[in-house]
Amino acid sequence: MDYRMSWSRKCFLAANYTFLTVISLLCLIPFIHIFAVSLSSAAAASAGSVKLWPIDFTIASYENVLSKREFLTSFGVSLKRVLLGTAVNMLLTVLVAYPLSKEVSHFRLRTVYVWFFVLTMLFSGGLIPLYMTVKMTGLMDSIWALVIPAAVPVYNIVLLLNFFRGLPKELEESATIDGANPFIIMWKIFVPLSVPALATLTLFSMVMHWNSWFDGLIFMNQPEHYPLQSFLQTVVIQRDMRFLTPEDVELLKLVSDRTSSAAQIFVATMPILLVYPFLQKYFVHGIVLGSVKE
Amino acid sequence: MILKRWAREWYLHLMLLPAIIIVLIYSYGPMVGLVIAFEKYVPAKGMIHSKWIGLDNFKYVISLPDTYRVLYNTVYISFMKMVAGLIAPIIVALLLNEIRAMVFKRLYQTFIYLPHFLSWIILGGIMLDILSPSSGLANQLLQSLGFEPIFFLGDNRWFPYVLVGSDVWKEFGFSTIVYLAALTGINPSLYEAAEIDGANRWQQTRHVTLPGMVPIMILLATLSLGQILNAGFDQVFNLYNAQVYESGDIIDTLVYRLGLQQAQYGVATAVGLFKSVVSFVFISLSYIFAYRFANYRIF
Numbered sequence: 001m002d003y004r005m006s007w008s009r010k011c012f013l014a015a016n017y018t019f020l021t022v023i024s025l026l027c028l029i030p031f032i033h034i035f036a037v038s039l040s041s042a043a044a045a046s047a048g049s050v051k052l053w054p055i056d057f058t059i060a061s062y063e064n065v066l067s068k069r070e071f072l073t074s075f076g077v078s079l080k081r082v083l084l085g086t087a088v089n090m091l092l093t094v095l096v097a098y099p100l101s102k103e104v105s106h107f108r109l110r111t112v113y114v115w116f117f118v119l120t121m122l123f124s125g126g127l128i129p130l131y132m133t134v135k136m137t138g139l140m141d142s143i144w145a146l147v148i149p150a151a152v153p154v155y156n157i158v159l160l161l162n163f164f165r166g167l168p169k170e171l172e173e174s175a176t177i178d179g180a181n182p183f184i185i186m187w188k189i190f191v192p193l194s195v196p197a198l199a200t201l202t203l204f205s206m207v208m209h210w211n212s213w214f215d216g217l218i219f220m221n222q223p224e225h226y227p228l229q230s231f232l233q234t235v236v237i238q239r240d241m242r243f244l245t246p247e248d249v250e251l252l253k254l255v256s257d258r259t260s261s262a263a264q265i266f267v268a269t270m271p272i273l274l275v276y277p278f279l280q281k282y283f284v285h286g287i288v289l290g291s292v293k294e
Numbered sequence: 295m296i297l298k299r300w301a302r303e304w305y306l307h308l309m310l311l312p313a314i315i316i317v318l319i320y321s322y323g324p325m326v327g328l329v330i331a332f333e334k335y336v337p338a339k340g341m342i343h344s345k346w347i348g349l350d351n352f353k354y355v356i357s358l359p360d361t362y363r364v365l366y367n368t369v370y371i372s373f374m375k376m377v378a379g380l381i382a383p384i385i386v387a388l389l390l391n392e393i394r395a396m397v398f399k400r401l402y403q404t405f406i407y408l409p410h411f412l413s414w415i416i417l418g419g420i421m422l423d424i425l426s427p428s429s430g431l432a433n434q435l436l437q438s439l440g441f442e443p444i445f446f447l448g449d450n451r452w453f454p455y456v457l458v459g460s461d462v463w464k465e466f467g468f469s470t471i472v473y474l475a476a477l478t479g480i481n482p483s484l485y486e487a488a489e490i491d492g493a494n495r496w497q498q499t500r501h502v503t504l505p506g507m508v509p510i511m512i513l514l515a516t517l518s519l520g521q522i523l524n525a526g527f528d529q530v531f532n533l534y535n536a537q538v539y540e541s542g543d544i545i546d547t548l549v550y551r552l553g554l555q556q557a558q559y560g561v562a563t564a565v566g567l568f569k570s571v572v573s574f575v576f577i578s579l580s581y582i583f584a585y586r587f588a589n590y591r592i593f
């Protein structure tokens with residue numbers, strides 16, 4: 001499509017670049033501002049004079065945050081839940097998606113099972129009964145409360161199931177003739193062929209676990225069991241002062257509530273920024289993954 | 295033959311077993327637990343021995359003056375989010391599509407996808423800072439332009455729009471992906487034909503691009519219908535406060551406060567049951583419509 005640029009076209013392009021630059025900045029500036037606040041002195045931050053560049057540059061707020069035991073503990077809990085939760089999620093996703101990707105002629109109860117899982121996407125018992133169930137099964141205050149109730153990600157399963165159905169059927173047939181059982185076929189043929197899809201779902205799951213906060217808030221009684229996002233909910237959002245020690249109160253003269261919040265927000269954002277290149281690549285992939293249809 | 299088939303299928307059943315147990319306990323279990331909506335539930339007595347009171351919890355909820363407010367807020371907020379969340383990404387996708395320089399396109403995409411991946415804890419924390427009435431960035435800007443400062447998160451006139459605006463801000467970029475994919479699917483020969491017929495860029499957009507996007511627009515609009523009672527718990531919970539209950543309290547936050555803060559388990563479950571049933575109808579309808587009109591199947 002080669003054509004000369006008319007004057008109106010040039011105008012449009014200029015306006016278009018301007019508009020897209022503005023909305024890109026709108027997405028970026030809040031983060032730059034928070035970063036600048038986190039690196040500014042308490043006085044400058046409280047006075048509200050910090051815009052997009054640190055004023056009276058200091059890393060005191062980071063020193064403070066990274067020396068707080070509660071913060072580090074909850075960071076550890078988050079890492080633990082991401083590793084454990086993602087491993088369990090992926091294992092169950094593969095174990096469910098494979099059988100459900102079979103045709104009814106090969107697996108007679110397939111439709112029943114599919115509905116068994118899909119129904120949970122349509123209807124749920126809601127917050128209070130879930131809370132009771134977690135309590136009754138004795139998961140309260142344990143890391144498993146953050147892993148088990150969310151262990152079967154039905155949406156991811158549907159994506160993988162559709163992906164599996166797109167793989168050539170001959171592979172499975174020939175392996176069956178060679179005497180491989182379904183476990184072997186799943187593990188040795190389907191899993192290796194779906195690495196990009198599995199990578200996408202792994203990232204879905206990791207981000208979901210890192211960002212989850214509500215389950216930590218309601219299922220954990222002791223704050224030292226909070227994952228990072230739940231901890232930040234109480235400190236940054238609810239401004240809960242229970243976590244302040246006397247030394248902290250002394251420190252507040254140096255590190256204001258505001259710079260401290262900003263530093264904590266930024267540290268919690270870092271892991272996402274670190275995997276962001278992968279996220280961008282694979283999430284787009286994941287959207288397309290869902291559209292594999294016969 | 296039959297035996298062999300049994301042997302093969304036996305493996306498949308076995309693979310499903312762990313997930314089935316977990317789903318039975320943590321998804322179907324709570325559905326059974328919904329009976330406490332009809333009980334005067336006392337934790338010490340448990341689900342079975344608590345007193346059955348029929349529809350009293352529902353009658354109590356209906357008698358509360360706040361209930362209608364909350365229902366109205368929920369539908370109002372989620373409907374506005376639905377409309378804005380549908381239109382904004384279409385416009386941005388169309389504009390991004392006009393950018394021929396790949397470097398810039400990638401750069402824009404990198405920036406506008408970012409908020410999608412962060413939790414409402416992070417974004418809520420940032421918004422609390424930026425929208426602070428005294429020293430927040432937003433109000434400083436307003437003041438420098440000669441306006442009065444606005445207490446965005448404490449003013450009922452502003453709060454719902456702050457919710458809608460920030461939700462669009464978080465998701466518009468990421469939502470463009472689907473539309474950009476649809477745009478690449480439009481047959482290039484249609485553009486060539488339009489050009490030969492003398493259509494300019496705008497006419498091409500109007501008569502080729504937009505009609506090409508209609509199916510995906512209808513599909514997404516239909517699917518979002520199922521979310522009519524989901525006004526965004528994560529977002530509202532982290533941004534609201536008692537001052538803006540009037541305009542920002544939604545079903546999910548009400549359930550949380552009734553159930554987990556005030557320990558009125560039966561009443562909270564009744565509200566939750568109402569939401570689950572209505573949502574079930576809407577989600578099912580949206581899937582049925584999506585299947586009928588766009589041949590969309592989830593599996």
